[in-house]
Amino acid sequence: MKVQCNIFIDLGELTLILGRNRFSYLSLYLRSRKTNKTKYMKKLGIFLGLMALMVSASVSYSEVHFKDLAFKEALKEASKGHKVIMVDLYTDWCGWCKRLDRDTYSDDNVGQYADENFVSLKINAEKGEGIDLAKNYKVNGYPTILFFNEKGEEIHRLVGYQPAAKFKETLEVAVHNH
Numbered sequence: 001m002k003v004q005c006n007i008f009i010d011l012g013e014l015t016l017i018l019g020r021n022r023f024s025y026l027s028l029y030l031r032s033r034k035t036n037k038t039k040y041m042k043k044l045g046i047f048l049g050l051m052a053l054m055v056s057a058s059v060s061y062s063e064v065h066f067k068d069l070a071f072k073e074a075l076k077e078a079s080k081g082h083k084v085i086m087v088d089l090y091t092d093w094c095g096w097c098k099r100l101d102r103d104t105y106s107d108d109n110v111g112q113y114a115d116e117n118f119v120s121l122k123i124n125a126e127k128g129e130g131i132d133l134a135k136n137y138k139v140n141g142y143p144t145i146l147f148f149n150e151k152g153e154e155i156h157r158l159v160g161y162q163p164a165a166k167f168k169e170t171l172e173v174a175v176h177n178h
Contacts, residue, residue, distance in 0.1 A: 066088070085150075087146045092126070
């Protein structure tokens with residue numbers, strides 16, 4: 001048993017019908033009220049479908065894209081691309097860390113700038129290699145964002161939360177110190 005579902009959109013003189021036809025294709029019809037004839041608009045349906053795909057593909061969500069790398073691997077990648085390494089040391093219980101994720105890292109300007117200039121890592125300071133990094137770099141508050149040059153030398157540090165505009169300035173300082 002096939003179920004047919006149509007969506008009718010009244011456009012005044014025309015009615016737009018979007019649904020599935022008997023061949024299971026997505027189809028688009030225009031029905032004129034004046035002539036009461038239905039015209040099959042396959043080309044229009046394909047065009048509108050492609051336009052919807054293009055629009056959804058062009059919407060770019062710029063945010064900081066953190067890499068799933070060990071610190072030593074990040075050093076290699078940074079030296080290849082001549083980038084600064086940004087390490088966000090966080091904990092699961094840190095409220096300001098969550099706010100940094102939600103409000104700052106998701107900002108378009110921050111995301112674009114960070115992705116162009118940094119190899120970004122997000123490491124839990126209470127697990128795995130994060131324990132040693134937090135100890136070696138004397139981290140005692142969260143979030144702590146450490147910035148390193150290609151040689152692994154700390155060039156800048158931020159302890160605490162910053163809103164997006166201020167954080168972008170911090171990123172610019174780190175790149176300048178590089």
